[in-house]
Amino acid sequence: MSFTYRYARPALTVDAVVFGLDDEDLKVLLVERAGEPFRGTWALPGGFVNVGEDLEVAARRELAEETGLRLADAYLEQLYTFGAPGRDPREHVVSCAWYALVNIRDHEVRAATDAADARWWRVQALPDLAFDHAHILEVAGERLRGKVRYRPIGFALLPERFTLSQLQHLYETLLGRGVDKRNFRKKMLALGFVVDTGETETDVPRRPARLYRFDEARYRQLEREGFEMWV
Amino acid sequence: MSFTYRYARPALTVDAVVFGLDDEDLKVLLVERAGEPFRGTWALPGGFVNVGEDLEVAARRELAEETGLRLADAYLEQLYTFGAPGRDPREHVVSCAWYALVNIRDHEVRAATDAADARWWRVQALPDLAFDHAHILEVAGERLRGKVRYRPIGFALLPERFTLSQLQHLYETLLGRGVDKRNFRKKMLALGFVVDTGETETDVPRRPARLYRFDEARYRQLEREGFEMWV
DNA sequence: TCAAAAGTGTTCCGCTTACACCCATGC
DNA sequence: GCATGGGTGTAAGCGGAACACTTTTGA
Known part of the structure; x- marks a missing residue:
């Protein structure tokens, strides 16, 4: 099956920056890519948006599919949409990025579809990342640091x-x-x-x-x- | 000419909320739609993103094409990406919205491609708007009111x-x-x-x-x- | 009794707020 | 000379910042 359009379209994905906190550090949830491009490289969980699917729903779905993490009480907010041509080597892919704050101890992570592995990384010691994900993470960090000062969002990182x-x-x-x-x-x-x-x-x-x-x-x-x- | 993809894709557009200020009120630039859907209804300037085109470039291009307005010193910032299925009656269209602050007197507006008319409207007295543009405008207003308090962005609304x-x-x-x-x-x-x-x-x-x-x-x-x- | 973290008040300073009158100009 | 907005200072109160010791518990 395939789909034909009158004009060419950029592809649309969602990516999720999930922050967690333990007794030591701020952490972020990454997956090791099982498929090309960037096979074997660590990346933000994410993937293509289905037609008819809301963006937030897509972000939650990809996250659950790739890492087993289901956001319930967690804080989830749209971060920014990254659309520079060339950010994906295959073709023009526009990604709507979201960020979430969760309590690490409430959630077990496990790799699933499209992900060879999934685990928490210290924000201060990240591996090389696929695509422009290092940039997305930087933007997410700035937003988090800025927003936590005037909105009570940090509580989502703690136990109840x-x-x-x-x-x-x-x-x-x-x-x-x-x-x-x-x-x-x-x-x-x-x-x-x-x-x-x-x-x-x-x-x-x-x-x-x-x-x-x-x-x-x-x-x-x-x-x-x-x-x-x-x- | 047409384009065929392995999976269906939502369409991707950009919309621009352009704020201006005169001696009286806060104003916003709208266009009267010349084509379907919503022909004859007022809407935010915007349109489809070309493949290989950066989102900000697309926003500026659509704005120039439809209203003749070229943002130079103006303040331009990504607002939010709206992707609820059903926001466009034709099909699933995801829109990356931007907002701009300009000095009204520096810019002449004139309707062009796809727009039957283009003019400034008082934010306090808007006509009915196409699509979910009333909602987008509301989000833009909240962002503007919030951000102007801790960033010096308002100056873009004034003469030099x-x-x-x-x-x-x-x-x-x-x-x-x-x-x-x-x-x-x-x-x-x-x-x-x-x-x-x-x-x-x-x-x-x-x-x-x-x-x-x-x-x-x-x-x-x-x-x-x-x-x-x-x- | 020791180690480790919990818990607790006061003083000082700077910023925000409230507030009213004279000045310069064009008509 | 009058109407219009331009321009200016001070006092009081509040909130933020600096700062050190005692208490409670388990080992």
Whole structure:
């Protein structure tokens, strides 16, 4: 079966930049390509958009197909559309890139269709990447670093219940600089949407910390009231 | 001539949301469609991307072709890519939307290929629009209102030399609220990249105002130094 | 009792805000 | 001389930044 059009068309793909955080670093999910071009090279998960398929749906589908990762509560947002001719050696391929923030421990990854392998890589120590994916990742990193300062998106990188130290570690990792513990705690709690669950950590070899959660409904309420955060 | 592919492909277009400002209002450039679908309906200028053509180049080309407007110093930025199936009644068409800020008085618009007419419309009083263009325009407006507060993009809406009153009018129009004259002037001049040209207005029936300009090189310098603006 | 991280207040400074009158020009 | 917008300073309050020690727990 084949399809014929009156005018030539660029091909359309989606790519996904999935960020995760562990105790050490910011990580990104990559797949090792099983097919040409760039066979054996690491790349962002992604693939062709089907006719009649929404772009976000396509991004989620490709991600699930290639890495087994299903985004549920994760944060997913369109990043940018990359369409420079020559970014794909085969032909003109335009890619709509998305980025997601997930809690690494909630998700098991496994390679599947079109991917020889799939695993998390430290953002600070990436392999060579296929296509213009190094560039896409750079743009995604800038967006993440910029947006986390004025939108509460970072919570998607943490477990549902987290300590303020974990949250502080998140901001320090993303912003690339240390922040003052007392001021950080004061500010976060003053925002009003980081709420104490009343619970504490268990099984830690030290004084257990209080567990907090992100109250999304409260955040939306404050947002409607014209409130603004700035970290 | 025709083109055959192994798999069906969505079509790919670009659309441009061009904002301009006059003494009264924020305006947007629309074209009246000369062809089907939506013949006779007003729409954003735009059209199909050629194979091998960069997306930004395509956006500029369609804009020039349909409205005669050539963006030179104007601000142009990718907005978002809209790909919901059904947004075009003919078939699945994915559109990469861009937005631009121009100084209305620098540009003459005239309808050309595919456009029966082309003119500026008040953003507050738009006609019914073709496709999902009302939605695209709404997204563009949100982006503009958000971004103008932390990036000096508004200057593209003004002549090269402008008075502080014009600049204040710009911010009041975009933000939708009045601002204090003395505080506004203090802040703008304190930023360091709005500089006095030493000239004044001519031919005004009142005391002439000083003319300022946006010093982009200075802005870039400050940006590198980690400076941040917030209006 | 030691190691490790949790938790907690105050002071100072700079920026934002609120606010009203005189000035220069053209008609 | 009048109408129109141009141009200017100060005081008060608030939020951000700097800063160090005590507490709790498990080993």
